[in-house]
Amino acid sequence: MMMLDEPLDRPRPISVAQRLLTGLHLDGPLLFGILLVSSFGLFVLYSAGGQNSDLLVRQAIRIGVAVFVMLIIAQIPPKILRMWAPWLFVIGIVLLALVLIMGEVGKGAQRWLDIGVLRFQPSELMKVAAPMAAAWYLHERPLPPKFSETLVLAVLAVALPAALIARQPDLGTALLIAASGLIVILLAGLSWRLILLSGVLALAAAPLLWFNMHNYQRQRVLTFLNPESDPLGSGYHIIQSKIAIGSGGVFGKGWLNGTQAQLEFLPERATDFIFAVLGEEFGLLGLCSLLLAYLFIVLRGLYIATQAQDTFGRLLAGSISLTFFVYVLVNTGMVTGLLPVVGVPLPMVSYGGTSMVTLMAGFGILMSVHSHRKLVAQ
């Protein structure tokens, strides 16, 4: 792992594969982790999707498209990304406002923007644009941020898109985007005292949030606290998902043999609840392997962040890696009944296209940050 990250100015025999990776601005270990999880995901999806090969092909194409996007973004130097950051953010805000004004309503919320051939979720763009904007903003400023207008502005820049998305309403994504921006601020060195203080403030604001929630959101929180209270509604998901995972045991029931999944007791099994299918068919071993693979990706991302050469790259790479972990944590927490049901897919495994492209775009940025370093020792 360390080998690839040593400066290349020392003459040393390198393989064709390494030369190819370097030429394409890719990071080998990260790419390995991504491909490992994605292919494992396809394997699980085949079972979760009712052994539907069409579904599999569509997902494989999506992975291909997403990897291509990652490849493109990896070619863009971080300096250019930094220049684009504020504009991407502004475009994202405008699109979010448009969604609220004229977006198409799907499944009870307004999230989609229909531009002719393409239906597009601007909140996905924001998942990348918000941490980019925060990193761009803090890049120029002296760090660590003190309690001043610098900090207030940074927090506001994070809160604005989150608020717009919460209005759609899509509380889950809003919180994730807020998290990605806040992670940037934390990484920039916000003092622990202020972090603690805002934590206390957030707890105090919780009742306020409750009164501003939509009925279905409150329902989810209530159902989370007591799933048995609504065995047919949203509680059904959690009950069935826990049964699926629990009955998988240590070794699982075997691929394609999960009764919960195959007999269709488990809802949303190809999308948000695919982790439960994995747990039922591959048991504790399967789940822990996947978690370790995720952990590998996150730690590699953090390592890339520490090697970055400017503040922008550092903050952005750190935020992308940690936010990726937050996605994993929220999905697995939800499926195992540790967190309320929010519609967050399992990264790179759940069926679906948009979020996959966003994730890979994030990895593309990581690779760009890592591969465009100037090869001079500091």
Place this chain on the structure above:
Amino acid sequence: MATRLKDHWREQRLFLARVIAGGVTVVALTLFVMLRLVDLQVLNFEHFSELSLGNRVRIEALPPTRGLIYDHNGIVLAENLPSYQLEMIPEQVVDIDGSLDALVELGLLEADDLDRIRTDIRRQPNFRPVALRYRLSEEEVARFAVRRQQFPGIDIQARLIRHYPYGSVGVHALGYVGSVSQSDLQRLDPGDYAGTTHTGKIGVEFAQEDALHGTVGYRQVLVNAQGRILQELERDSPLPGADVTLTLDLELQLAAEAALAGRRGSVVAIDPRNGHILALVSQPGYDANLFSAGISTRDYHDLQEDPDIPLFNRALRGLYPPGSTIKPAVGLAGLHFGAIAPWQRVYCLGYYTLPGSSHRFRDWKPQGHGPVTLNDAIAQSCDVYFYELALKLGIDNMHDFLAGFGLGHRTGIDVPAEKGGTLPSREWKRENFRRREDQVWFPGETLITGIGQGYLQTTPLQLAQMTAVIASRGQAYRPTLVESVTDPASGETTRFEPEPLPVMEVSDPAHWDAVIQGMVEVMHGPRGTGRAAAADAAYRIAGKSGTAQVVNIAQDAKYDAEELDERLRDHALFIAFAPVEDPAIAVSVVVENGGSGSGVAAPIARAVMDNYLLRNIQ
């Protein structure tokens, strides 16, 4: 502060510390999730294994049967009939588009409807069934049944579907049910509506949704690996919705619709003693069954594009100048404020001019009516008399008084979407016109308000309510369509008591008699405008005719010359109540482009009153 410089080395060190903290947190949280997995998969393995084995049991929602709707005499207006429908569970279908296309080829779906179906599919969770087609014929059921294996995830289901035995009769009062939409779900409790496919969209079906819907039930069923039901284990039966009885009299409704047949317009009949709506007609109508059966895109398009706008509820939402039907109320205002006395005469020259102006406000009778009293002025519908009276009253007095008749605001009928109309005043004009020069109230506008023209706009319901106020001499009730609700389980009936509105106080109760006498003259006097329509009546009628000018016609509408001509004709209006001595029915009739109020609208009102009174008063 601003001069604080970037300290790159310090920054980097701080960042490293933060990343390490982040990495440690990540590892800790991953371990925490793993512990949870151990908890579920190792410590509680036995428990969940048992649950999983027992998980051949599925819970299903049982939608309640919707309550019935009866007319006042217990005749069923809305019921539920079994019917076959084609349903799809999207997540079980391999190729949704391919299956839909194949169903079109089989002649079971129309290509026009595919867009709607795709939208329905997208807007629901994947495991919920989506109805593709309602009301399959036996032959269509057979056609699908032989090819069922080709369509996994699509099946035929027998469901109860709302049926309106009289089709379009009373549809604008009754309303209809349609598929539960996304916006409906914002309003309704999703738990209560698990399994319910249809909900009231408009009219009584909408207003009484809570009563009609009932309470959802559940059952536990044993299913095999394919999910087919083998056995029912437990059942918590749904409670059917309550039955709703309307004040509507079906026989009268049929008579009123027949009398108005072939015309565009509205008839509203109210019992002035309690505010009960006896008939509510808006024509043309449409077949409510179209909506409960999942209206096809083409049918809906046809209804929307029809130049006669059948979906438009004229009775509640049509805005018409009341024309001369306003005169009794204006006359009463004159008496109340002492602007006139019943015996005073006004000389009618056939036109009226404002002092200092040469503009002639014309009477409908060019040669004039000569000297007329209030009685004559109502009976012969003399415009000049009311021009002068309106000027004496002033617009604001008129406004305040006419508001007591239910004009200018909603009557508060117990079904939604009613319009309030316009009752102009100086203040109204100030608030509703943007340009300053348009905000000035002109005396000429007062004059034409006195004969029910100008800004004044009323719905047929308001006209009927105004008539009811006159009939009851000031004691009106809130108009209601729902008489009672009966809980099918307990058999308990809740009646809605008539809700009296504030009594209209008039300076001398005898003023009512003066005005009503004028309306009686209209029908039974030697020169009354409505005397032809009252010929040989078995009871005495008080009425008033009116015509309203058609102000404008939609610019973009295309009509051929003959048609255009027809649509430029005046609207014909008529209001009446009977019997004069003890009023039991108050009617308003509006015939769009009917021409003459007395010639076209009055006979319709007579037919309605005959039907009701000859049956009920003997």
